[in-house]
Amino acid sequence: MAGFLGTVRGRKRSAAVLRSLAEVEVPEVMDHASAFPIAIRKATGARVTDADGNRYLDLTGFFGVALAGHRNPAVATAIRTQAGRLLHGMGDVHPAEVKARLLRLLAARMPAPGYRGLLGLSGADAVEAALKFAAAATGRGAVLAFEGAYHGLSGAALEVTHGRTFREPFRAALSGRGRFAPWPARDGSDLDRCLSAARALARDPANDGPAGAVIVEPIQGRGGIRVPPPGFLAGLAGIAREAGAALVVDEVYTGCGRTGAFLASAAGIRGPDAICLGKALGGGLPISACMMAPGLASAVKGLPSEAPHTGTFLGHPLGAAAAIAVLGEIDRRGLLAAAVRVGDRIRERADAWRRRFPSVADVRGAGAMVGVELARPEVAGRTVEAALRAGVILLTEGPAGDVLAFTPPLTIADADLDRALSAVETALAEAAT
Template identity: 45%
Template sequence: MRVPAEPAHLTDRDANDTSPLMLGDLPPLVHLPLPGRKGRALLDSLARLESPAFTARRARREEKSGAAQDPIVWAEARGSNVLDADGNRYVDLTSGFGAASVGHAHPKVVAAIQSQAPRLLHALGDLHPSTGKIGLLERICALAPIENPRAVLSLTGSEAVETALKTAVLATGRPGVLAFEGGYHGLSQGPLAACGYAASFRQPFLEQLNPHVDFAPWPSEQASVEGALADVAAHLNDDLGAVLVEPIQGRGGVRVPPPGFIAGLADLAHEHGALLIVDEIFTGFGRCGAMFLVDEYGVEADLLCLGKSLGGGMPVSACVGRGKVMAAWGDPSGEAIHTGTFFGHPLGCAAALATLDVIAEEQLVARAERVGEAFATRLRQVPGVVSVRGRGLMLGLELQRDVMVATRALLEQGYLALPAGAAADVLQLVPPLNIDEALLEGFCQALTQVLA
């Protein structure tokens, strides 16, 4: 049977008509079983067409958790709501891997894309750039807490990290990278080598990965900062060109380091002639209640990697570096030895500029701090929640119940949340920064039922 690309009740609707469903800030409305009939038919196609890795992962997770792990198929999303192919409505506490910090399809972001698309859909990257690319570079360099900043735009987080790693080699002449156990920086080959999230991700490709990468242990928030820095110091050597770190490990399980750790790392790196690359792809743009955590920690990164939220749902990323460090790119041969067809894409730049406006106008940085604190306090009162950690609206919960089973039960109550940590033992909550607080209360009630 051929499956229509979109269910009829969605395609028949006028794109501007939000009245029947009013997606945005609505509570869940879900009919079991999940996925429904249309979703199952679409998933059958998917299983035939997509890399078997994803189907195998689902099967393995189902076996491990004892609960079905079939996904739902997203058909529409607006604000904090997602609608699946069967018309079920969910509240999204994933922000689509942290990218929809201003909510899905924010009207200002959509309007910016709509106005940009007919004017200039694609330009000539770094050769004949677009107005939007230059506008976005101005905004990013004005925002980034970096001395005399210069930036390279790209599409994905992995690409931003790759730019930073290459910059460090050019600037220091040293191949060594120190990263952290549990850290996640993307899976293209440069970042993968420094991805401490799980050795199994690197293992099949080891022979093609940078062999000069070492991993230091990641300290817990309660660890002594002196001890944690001493552990790092044991991994430093004269080959080291870069220390690569997330200010809070996101995918690794919302793991917050002890106060002073990132600042201490900057000192250690600099004492050894290495650069500090801070990966704020997940934590940046207000997610953790600060525009950037490096600001809050009082750390000046040599290179800062940005992505996810920046594009408001479009793929846009950036590596911003100190002028002195980025100057290394001017050396080689006058060639643009690091570029990409779609880097600085006009649609992405338009979306990013609108997203930065929304973050400012809706005061989302301060809101994330205030709402995140209240949400964390409320979550601590839910029986069966063992611990709540994180900052702003990046929270990680340890539960008395298996997290994968709890995630599935929450989905069936209409709440989208993801397990984090290599052992999938942390429930990660990263809702849009402008989510209605009533929906967070609804989530707490659903979680109470799930853990009862």
């Protein structure tokens, strides 16, 4: 392990990859001229190596995906075994064997019996499925969502993603079916006001008719690790019921154990109409699931000859095999308990930062999903850059980029986590001055 931190010497190869990308990639995708990005060569557990051979510790899980560790051995073995058998099935015609196994395992982890799943390749796919089925079930396309929400960037998902950056360039493609209610403060001080606003928007604002779906993240992830107060999810469930709308819980970020429970929403609500999973589910392979309660699952009746909602790669065998392995690892390695342990370790350090640095405004989260809000976004940005220079991969969340987001692999060794947090502490001290 020696030498894992502070070994970032040069980034010549990374810079060359960036220059090469700049010539062939759509400019919108990233800032190719920036000196910040590294080109990643390999990753194992929580350790990452870049194209120049520099080594890093990962506190992001690469957008929360590497929950069971980068290139988790059980996941890699499952992929190799599956690759030796079948790379591609015929999703809705001749399914891969593994698809049935995965859906049975997922159904068993739902909060009530009878859930059925529809697999996709991205979080946005799972959200699309939920919102399409909700529209089919209710005959209503309007959706109640929340300020700060992030549900993905494809058609229906973008309609309910709040950020201006994502919506503005594609305004002409938006129908306006998303209605955004305020997100309540964690201390519950404005809970009643926010729920009243949500109720009014779910009913019939401006005579556009009631919403057909209510979509919510149990904790807003990309919105800045924003935790709602107790009672919020239950209140929303009541609002959805009153409005006859489907309640869709987007657990793409929070799900699969990130917060210490398989579903972060399970403590707040018993049986939402749909639960979206993605990110960590495939252990690094692109697979997602929209799990629907029986009523919503049977809302769409397929035509005899064609499935009305499907895709070429539906129930992809490699993704399904990887997801089965991830679910096994969650149990075998006790990753739900690990999420709590890792999260507590991060929070303990972050609470000390709050006492030490006036620039740290808040520490929040659940399990191993921890947000450290800084009073000024530029301090967050500088901290992330300084951490990378010291060998730690860290990212910000929140529309202003002012929240340091900690979502590491849950398999990270205590010593690695402590070293990475010490490097962040130094970076924070440097950035705050």
